[in-house]
Amino acid sequence: MAWLDGALDIGAVRQAWRGVCLSHDVLRRAYVSPDEACTYDDVLGEVEFYTADSDMEALETVRTVTTPFDLADVGLSRLAIVQRDERRHLLAIVLDHIIVDEKTWKRFMADFGVFYERATRGASVPDKVEKNAYHDFTLLERRELSSAWGAQRRAFWRSQTERFGTFPPPFPITFESEGESRLTVVTHALPADTKARVSDIAKRARATSFVTVASAVLSGLQQVSGAPTVGATTPYHGRVLPGTSDIAGLFVQMVPLHLAAGSRSPLETVREVFSHTLDVFEYILPLRSAGRLWNEELVSTDRAAGVNVVLDKRTVDLGESLLPGTTAEIVYLYVPGEVTWPRTIQFRWELDGTDPQAVVSYNENYFPSDIVESLIQAADKFLLSADN
Template identity: 50%
Template sequence: MTAAQVKGAMGPTSFAEMARLSGEFADWHNLLYKATWLTGELNLDAVRHAWRRLCLRHDVMRRSFVSADEAFTSEGMVSEVEFHTADSDAEGIELMGRILGTPFSLDSPGFSRIAVVQRSERRHLLGIAVDHIISDQISWARIRGDFAEFYNRALVGDTDDVAQENTYQNFAAQQRSRFAGAWGEERRAFWHSYAEEFGTYPPRFQVGAEHRGEPKLRVVTRDLPADAKARVHAFSLEARATPFAVTSASVLAGMREVTGDPLVGISTNQHGRMLPGTSQTVGLFVQTVPLHLGLEVRSPLETVREVFLRTHDVFECSLPLRVAGRYWNEDLMVPDQEPGLYMALNEDLPSSADLPPLTGTEAEYADLDIKGGKRWPETVVVEWNLYETGPRLSAYYNENYFPGAAVEQLLEAAERFALPDGNGTMGRRPASRHPGAAAASFGASR
């Protein structure tokens, strides 16, 4: 089946779609996936009904592309539930990995798939994969929540059609229209001034960095105090800022301390929901934006406030900068350049039942080994994980490029900034190292 064979509507692509279609974000890290073992009575007809209704509710699940400028939204389904059997758990995992791990083609309809692998009458492996072009963490939460709702409703005989909500096609048209007016000019002025002040991309974390063979992942983790989350939140209240501003400021200040460079910068994610009425629109995907510290060395509170105000401006004006830059003849992102340091904040543990439990079953997370994930050999990825149990601060980096001592010093400085003790200095503790561990939150997403 091709898009041309299905009734639907033509419409513009969003800027995020244009970036993906033009080659940006084209790595396999755009493949988001989840698999869950379900033990109990799984109703396959209800699974099919749930998937159908999910795709009808959210038009981005029926979207494909004619060109970088034009999208096609089908009226009918473009993907169906695949059903398979396996003789062992290992065979089921291997099979699901092959099903979900196949990259989506940009010239084919649909960017989502669902599969069920049956081990026995009361044991099934359920897996869902979507291309990052149609989803981010917020969209994923809506997809999995609606799927569980429709499954449970199907069990009691409710299989009526559903109305579309917050269509992605309308969002893309609204974004294009506003970009052509004052809204777009405001963003152009902001990013032009931002690039003039800081350059077009955050500088690399170049503390003795040198390629010494094939990239080799290393993970350094610092176990944080049990009350780390409460302390970061208290700091944010005192600074009249957000926990994200506190943790971002800590990494920026740590970079400044380690490198001696007053004009440091990091890359982070923003979910691109700045247009009215788009907070629950499925399909808005993560955009990477740069954050910087100014030249002046300030107190921790002042630094956090500065970062908070900067994040507000940066996120409010966020656009896929490479695509927007082409319109404005501004090089706002350097093509094919890795971020020198990428920072993320997580406050909730990845759930072992990230696909919500379906009525009549118990869920158990299934770990898939899907090859081809994004590799950033010249980027340090720092994660503040403020879990209620086991909070930690981690860095993922190529140990054949970055000196480990500098990475560990960065983490120590970031922790000391965000979690000072009563004397204003954090007592130092040894870092616990877990070589070879991988960031495993929701497949291979950024």
């Protein structure tokens, strides 16, 4: 969602969004069952237009179009515009996560801007599906999963399941929920040179900065829990088949990282996690659908990941000029249905800028705060201790 300042052509917005939907079949997709989908020839929804007398009224109006999607219903995308005056509009783009990840979002927005510019000058906007359809990807994936390529990955993930248990990795200490989920966010300040320290460890371990912070969390998790093996997850915005990098609609996947018990230095820990990460990313698959195809129990569908780790600041980039002739200002608004991860501790390391920090989100009515604080302190010590 963003405020758009400048002249906005509503008719061109409608044409542009229609062009995006016709260019990417995943926006015209509906799910008949967990294993079956159909794609419509025409778009599944029009741009909704409203007016408001105040910014607050505009925000409240948008809440009516940001309600959760029903996968049994038709249409997994919505777009609405609320006009405040001739040069100020609130734009809301609502997409279900089952059809969009970071790369898909960027592709949608790039096309949206290009099609809008075409429409404002009277040029043609796509009226049919381009090549590289999501449907083509699903057929390719099914074929590859049944080939030698798939057999290699099946053997790898079967071995992972035998060694670490089904994915996702659980939190190694069992807790009981105490009432409704209550999200708590802890912002933990880090020394100004934390990024340099992380980069130095990564360089000496011949690994990556992400693996270094993930190793800190895994090491801390092992120290706090005393478990022989611990695991975490991280989102993977990638493409697992050749020739599919430009296909929109391959949704984000979660991948597991593990650390087995053993006496080792921080550098050795980073190297071990990096080695495991290389294998995981080499053989990454949408494990739920792959497991069904192979009749393998690879994913525990009723278990949340115990810890999730990312190295970035979560932002949605609409650009300064998403639609030519306007400037965009992002608006953040909690909406019903937003993921709250009630049984997952989320670690987000933000190391860029002058004030690096670790942002830790968790359900205070499930995870005891002293356990979370101990985990944060242990991860800090791993990264910042002088004996690295």
